[in-house]
Amino acid sequence: MNGNYGKFASLHPLPAALHMLFVIFITMFSQSPVMLAVSLVGGAAFLLTLDGAKRVFSDFWFYLSFFLLIAITNPLFSHDGVTPLFFMNGNPVTLEAFLCGIDIAAMILAALIWCRCFSIIITADKALFLIGGTAKKLALVLSVSIRFIPLMKRKWRQIKNAQIALGYYSEKGLVAKLTSSLRVFSALVTWSLENSVETGMTMRARGYGAGKRTNYALCRFTASDGAFTAFSLVLAAFSVFGMACGAFSFDFYPRLSPSLISSGDIGFVFAFAALSFAPFILEVTEAVRWKYLRSKI
């Protein structure tokens, strides 16, 4: 479906979506700098393989300014912590609050990057396919509405042009322009009602409502999809278990926790790292295999 992407994108949308939702979920509920760093780097590496360096770096300033904005905002408003760096308007700006700001910013940025990956991998039709498994009616309604948007846009242009040629848009001034647009809009509404009556008719003609509906399987669930589902389920469960045990707890206030992670909990970090880097590794091995195959030709 995503012709230009690799192995991860060609997975069945269910394991792919599950995997990314797990990572986003764990990221959003962890405060541990180690976990966030793993998630952020894993996500960024994955995004690089999807979007390409050029695209990611052109968005780099957006990500950076977003990061800085949140990192700076926190110490300005939160004055907890025991190590004041300097005073502003009589309030202390503390080291703890500053580091906590960076942590929150990293968490939001990591979640954002994973969401971006999600939107690239789970395209509209894959999402509809996923919804269709449980909510068939909703999926169909969405599919019909998505088709309608470009249609409405084109019709809007056509009606507007026809009205311009009749001299309706010639008056200057905001009110006149607004009235003109309102006329076009009312014509558009009439047209779309008319159109949907006809669409309803063809739907009936093609057996809509005649019996139990099935859904066209856009993708097939293969053995490797199953394996990947199991892989992400196990690792995610293990990470969540670690989280529940407090392995990733890290406090900023009133003073920073003494160590980033205890040596006994390092196994959980590896589990989460495997989860976060899996998409990147899948994509990269595919690319490497291609190169290798091509060099043989």
Place this chain on the structure above:
Amino acid sequence: MEILTLKNLSFTYPDGDGKAIENVSLSVREGEFVVICGRSGCGKTTLLRLMKNELAPVGKKEGEILFRGQHAEDIDAKTSAGSIGFVAQNPESQTVTDKVWHELAFGMENLGYDADEMRLRAGELANYFGITGRLHSDTATLSGGQKQLLALASAMTLSPEILLLDEPTSQLDPIAASGFISTLQRINRELGMTVILSEHRLEEVFPIADRVVVMKGGRIVCSDTPRRVCELLGNDPISAGFPSAARIFSGLDGKGKCPLTVREGREFLSSFEKKSLPIEEKTHSPEVAFSMKNLWQRYERNSPDIIKGADIDVFKGEIFSLLGGNGSGKTTLLSVIAGIEKAYRGKLTVLGKNIKKYSPAELHRGTVAMLPQDVSTVFIKNTVRDDLFDICRAVGCSKDEAEKKIAEICGELSITEVLSRHPYDLSGGEAQRAALAKVLLTEPEILLLDEPTKAVDACAKRVLTGILRRLAESGVTVFAATHDTEFAAEISDRCAMLFDGSVICPSCPQVFFRKNDFYTTSSSRISRGVFENTVTTEQVVALGKGADK
């Protein structure tokens, strides 16, 4: 074996005066290709919709419809959806979903096909219709012709036993239309599919039809082989839509087998004495209506040029046709002249004044007006009358003045009866004339027409020709962009082709069409070699009458 039988069928709409269908009896054999024709409003659509239970209009029905010996009302929805395929007129409104694959699968999903069956069926049909490469495209990116083919393909996924098609090509350009018709022929020949098709573009369907049913006022007036129909109704007004060969044949009172195709037409004419029609170049007024000098246009800075150095002078009171294929930029050029789009290079002079110096009000009130391709976009009110009054008010007429003007123009365009109707309820021809009335109320000196013969039947086309001629005589310049070679040959003072962004070879129709092999009229192809310089059926008939065998 008979697959579909209508017995003494009559139908009355609840609010209608008189019967929409009156005492119709028809039986269709399996594998037959039946064409239903007649003027718009003759009951073609009602008849076709009655044949499929779910689409049957509400009203009083008498008589019987039998599908394989079973009453149509007794067939359950599932069987009906599966065994009777239906393709409607409008490609936009009969596309349901957003993706091509989903559109193909939609019917099968409704009938509960299982996953493997669906894949196989969709794959098979995508191959047959040549749309495998577009399976994952958005339906919105397809052209009208592609959408109609997709509608046909999705009807075919349910392996119907009979296909009903209600003017499926009326919204398509001639090239897409003939592509559609030949696909339909292929389905009929290769799969033995029974086809019932209502059409007004008869040139291509007559040669492939097994039977033609002609309707008038809800009755069947004739039901026979295409050849017999042409012989029987050769002098009826309905014959305006018949193939050129048949019209020439009946115009010349031919004896024997009526020709239907260009080849048969040439055989018929071959016994005639060779003759030549003098070329009539119409003298045009010396005044220029508008002129383009090296005009260039593109939509965005980085998009390709659509118009590349167009050069042309169009004179006052002239009817000028601009021909060209799909996407050749005809609509774009019209939009530039109408002041909707702007050219980025070159000069466009309208009535001796640069178009840039016009204010929008000046340009669109009394100078240039445009009838768009989709005439429904012209209307914004709930009745035709309201729409016409609205434009009069916008132009600045008093109420009495407006009433007088509207009465006058409605008489001229014969739309007085439809004034109180909703614009969307009109037939193709009526809607076009109503839209034309609205456009003409701005009293333009230059009238631009975009594909004026699309969605219009042969009779309405003839009426339009008359209207445009009268307009031109009264001094209005008519500039039409069209695909329709027959129409251009008949109406134009001059024709030109838009190719690769520039206007090529402006000349009178006789000169323009006589040498072309493909981009020409059927009459020209039929008469070539016997008669010289004849491009319309009228010209062939006129010359043929004088020629002894």
